[in-house]
Amino acid sequence: MADQPDNAAVVQPVAVAVEASSLRDQVATIRRALAGSPVRKWLLWTSVGIMAVIIATSIGQVLLNRWNQPFYDALARRDMAAFLHQLLVFAMIAGGLLVLNIGQTWLNQMIRLKLREALTLDLIDQWMRPARAFRLANAGAIGVNPDQRMQQDAAHLSDLSTDLGVGLLQSCILLVSFVGVLWELSSGFVFHIGGTSLAIPGYMVWAAILYAGIASWLSWLVGRPLIRLNSDRYTREAELRSSMVRVNENVDAIALYHGEADARRRLELDLGTVLGAMRRIYTAQINLSWVTDTYGWITVVAPILVASPVYFSGDISFGGLMMAVGAFNQVHSSLRWFINNIGSIADWRATLMRVADFRIALDETDALHDTEKRIAFGQNVDGSLTFEKLEVTSPEGCTRLADPHVEIRPGERVMITGDPGAGKTLFFRAIAGLWPWGSGRIGLPSGETPIFVPRVPYFPVGTLREVLDHPNGPAPANDAD
Incomplete structure (x- = not known):
């Protein structure tokens, strides 16, 4: 009843290409996914809470930095009473910062958890919409291993986004807090070089910006x-992982064919590509370490070198020098956020690309190309199943019924026959609406839902009652029914 494919009508119905999407598109895609999440309000309020904690922590760190001056001045004067008093002040400030740090850690973990919940639920919802998973599986490389993108990549993206976002926010707030301190300490200093006097207001701020800017540029370049x-x-x-799963699912056939050696060879080839990719990453990380570690060692003495002119001129005491060093380190640390996280940022960018492009591909599987014909569907009130000039197109060609008009009335039994490769499976997929590419019309019984038996039956994991209820979900009937 099904003719052989007509190779004169070769088409490519599905073509989803999103791997080159821009960073802006990827971020916008994730933002849309979160906008419709039931945990959106929870995420917003938690973000406000962690911002308040970070601001309070920054105030505490400014107080701790100012504590350096009286503490080290007391040491320089050998003043035991002032020394003990400053230890008490330190205990109070440190105690408050400890509570704030614990609170920030808890909020950070909760944001991670809820962000993963929102992302994973959205991806599952998009993936499990009618026929999307099937169409995505035929969409090329983007449809390979969707389980990793929804489980591992979504979790990794949630962790990285939370850690990098909170870290960036904290660095910005600390930068604003300590720039003023550093500017105040170096605002009135004048350099005397030979017979020339040069005033650079807030020179320590500019030195910190220049120092961190050069390091950031080199880190990004490498x-x-x-x-x-x-x-x-x-x-x-x-x-x-997919190759290992495939081997595990076919161990009986592999054993019967004595194909263990070939299976091992294929797994070793896949492992070799993984190890090669990891070696390239390690080489790039070593190159990056030359930059970050070099600046790490220079940073040990850089604050003292920058603040030493003010100290040797007598404008600040030893305690003031230590306060300037602390403020410089905070400003530099905030500006170094990019350097310290360049590896994590690269990892985040790669993970974002995988998750967002997968989400975009799920949306695009529903997009119908105007240049391709579609099979029309209708409802027959008389309960019959009809096919009018039906042709189903595929990458291999076109499959059509031998009769241009076929009508199957209620109660009739019909066998669909055809040579191997004639497209019988594709024909049933077209009836189910999984494969809409082609021409003609399919008329389904009005108010009825066709039931199909796949080649490989699918049974969900659960009790016998849950299996019997599939795919409609739990039924209100009791066990006796």
Whole structure:
């Protein structure tokens, strides 16, 4: 009843290409996913809470930095009473900061948890919409290993987004808090070089910005390849895991064919691609370490070198020098946020690309291309199943029924026959609405839902009653029914 494919009508119905989407598109996609999440309000209020905690922590750290001056001045004067008093002040400030740090850690973990919940639920919801998972599986590379993108990548993206977002916010607030301190300490200093006097208001602030700016630029220049390398590694890891799952699912056939050696060879090849990707990442990380570690060692003495002119001129005491060093370190640390997190940023960028592009692909599987014909569907009030000039197109060609008009009335039994490769499976997929590419019309019984038996039956994990209720979900009937 089904004719052989007509190779003159070769088409490619599904073409989802989103791997080159921009960072702006990817961020906008994740934002849309979170906007419709039931935990959106919870995330907003928690974000407000962690911002308040960070602001309070910054105030405490400013107080701790100002504590340096009287404490070290007391040491320089050998003043035991002032020394003991400052220890008490330190205990009070440190106690408050301890409570704030614990609170920030708890809020950070909760944001991680809720963000993963929102992302994973959204991806599952988009993936499990009618026929989307099937169409995505035929959409090319983007449809390979969706389980990794929804489980591992979504979790990793949630953790990285939370840690990097909170860290960036904290660095910005600390930068604003300590720039004023550093500016105040170096605002009136005048450099005397030979017979020339040079006044640079807030020179320590400019020195910190210049120092951190050069380090950031070098780190980005050296660490940028990590974005592509991390993305490639995740792809190779997914391929290795998929190969192992495939072997595990077919151990009986492999044993019957005595194919263990070939299966091992294929797994070793996949493992080799993973190890090669990891070696390239490690090489890039070593190159990045040359930059970050060099600046790390220079930073040990850089604050003292920058503040030493003010100290040797007698404008500040030893305690003032230590306060200036502390403020410089805080400003520099805030400006160094990019350097310290270049590896994590590259990892975040690669993970964002995998999750967002997967989400975009799920949306695009529903987009119908205007240049391709679609099968029309209708309802027959008489309960019959009809096919009018039905042709189903596929990458291999076109499948059509031998009769241009077929009508199957209620109660009739009909066998669909055809040579191997004639497209019988594709024909049933078209009836189910899974494969809409083609022409003609399919008329379904009005008010009825067709039931199909797949080649490989699917039974969900659960009790016998839950299996019998599939796919409609739990039924209100009792066990006796």
